[in-house]
C-alpha cells in the first residue's frame with residue numbers, strides 16, 4: 001500500500017510547521033493541535049508537509065457558501081430532441097416594419 005498516493009511531487013519540497021503555517025496563513029498551533037487528522041510526514045519528532053499535503057489541508061479547511069457551489073455547477077443539459085424549443089430560433093426573428101413607416105411619415 002502506497003501511503004503517499006496523495007502526493008504528486010516530483011522532488012522533495014517540504015515545509016516545516018512554521019513554513020506550512022505561513023503558507024496556509026494560519027497559526028502553527030492550529031496545525032500542531034490537529035496533526036493527527038492532517039496529512040503530514042513524520043521522521044522521529046520532525047513533522048513536515050509537502051505542497052500536496054498543504055493543498056489537502058487547504059481544501060479541508062475551506063468554507064464555500066452554497067450559492068458559490070450552485071454557480072460552479074455545469075449548465076443544465078438541453079432538452080432531449082423532439083421537445084419543443086422554449087426559445088424562438090434567432091434566424092426566424094424578423095424586424096418590425098411599422099416603426100420605420102411612422103418615422104418616414106413624420107420626417108417626409
Ligand SMILES: [Zn+2]
Nearest residue numbers: 007009050052
Ligand atoms: Zn507532495
